[in-house]
Amino acid sequence: MKKFSILFLALLFGKRMHAQELKTSSINNTPSSKSLFNPENKRNFSRKGDFYFHWGYNNSWYGKSDIRFQGPNYDFTLHDVAAHDRQSKLNWSYLNPSLITVPQYNIRVGYFIKDNYSISVGWDHMKYVMDIPQAVAITGTIGANITPENVSTGAMAGTYNGQTINVKESMLTYEHTDGFNYANVELERYDDIWVAPGGNTSLTLETGIGGGLMVPRTEAHLFGLGRNNHFSISGYGVSAKIGLKFYVWKHVYLQNSTKFGATNLTRVHTTGYDEFDKASQKINYIENLTVIGVQF
Template identity: 80%
Template sequence: MKLLFAQFAAMKRFSILFIALLFGRRMQAQEIKTSSTENTPASKSLFNPEHKRNFSRKGNFFFHWGYNHSWYDKSDIRFTGPNYDFTLKDVVAHDRQSKLDWSYLNPSLISVPQYNIRVGYFIKDNYSVSIGWDHMKYVMDIPQTVAITGHIGPNITVDNVPTGALAGNYNGEKINVKESMLTYEHTDGFNYANIEIARYDDIWVAPSGNTSLTLETGVGFGMMVPRSDVRLFQLGRNNNWNVAGYGFSVEAGLKFYPWKHVYFQNTTKLGATNLKTVHTTGHDDSDKASQKINYIENFFAIGVQF
């Protein structure tokens, strides 16, 4: 009988030990699974990189500053005011990026070149919303030969500026536009104040999980706020900033994170704009220009994420 009780006690101790070990293994497996889930990013990359980030970007803010170049499609510019209403067809224009040098590290000069500035927030690991200011420059090539339609009176605008031999009615004739007739620039900014929604897909992630190369794609929309420098038959000025119209854009670019919180970016944008009220002669109530500008913009930037 004593032997039977001893065997029963031994079996009882063995059963308790077995259950404890089994329960401990299950708890350990659950902890590993939970930890793995928490460290796995919320997004799934289209590229399925071999390594994955061990953190999520959701809830992060970011900020970057950079410089751009832009290329413009030909566009029609319509000028209207007292005793004139004419359109120049297929006008050619270029940007005017300043040559970069160390002087632009001076805070008072940092906005002189064509620049981009943006602040944003990650609403998910792979989606962000942001606001930005793209400071481009648009300069009409002078002189150039273009087609013209419409009417130019012998004296135009409220100042009765003489137009000389260019007065007349036009229906597609070619004219050579010189400085005596027109200079037209958005050089204190062909400014695009915009909101963007962007998606991110990791192309490559280092084994550490902190260094990565990411594809960014996005769409944007906003207001065009140029400061236009115009002379129409020698009458005009460097005008004030004004909300002249609106624009849309799509973009694709690469962001390289050498560290978790620092990135370098190169992005190309395709944009379409509609400027309805460009200031020209300084008589904003009576004189204006309008045009639709399509462009390609490429910019390099350095940013921080936190």
């Protein structure tokens, strides 16, 4: 009887120890959020392994840039050219599925490789329009007849060494409005600033860096010769961003971010004679975007 009692106590104690170990292991293995801000409440789940998708719209601002035009019998540069974006007015095109890509838009798909890091691919559809008319400095040469079409340049023919000219439509129109497209890959980091007691609603700081290809569709007319060109890989860009991501619920969020970018367009189509005529420029920009997204 004594041996039976000892065996019973040993089994009972062993089960309790095993249950305690399982409970402790479960607690230790519970995924938790990571943040530099150490908010009062923390998420009791990890986002590692989640995907996300978002869509939204942007406004952009461009720094002044030099644009170099090259082709048969001409090679000139316009310096410190000013430009603006072309934001569509708020109308039904933002909701009409057949017109949804008309405004300046952003689309992105990402994957959380860790709770607070993700990698994503996206398309930033911005628009760039050179201010016309405007006074700029010019260097280089313009022949009396240029391009394979031997277009007459009239009084603009000559050699320039920094003189100021007034660029009008009769000389040039130049825009990337279909658009100034940035196809990119980004690495993002997330830090929770505030988390609701339930854990599903939160405010998160997002930072990131990226790089990719510039794929503009440029409409350019040089001394009247030109067209709305086809999409082409014209250069590359790099960017950095910072923004706030508000999780309305665990799987739905609103986000506003500001992106700082630098691009180098080495071959931009102009007159339509792609093998002969081209433009090149470096554009720095600031882009502000607002999106709605889902995480799953």
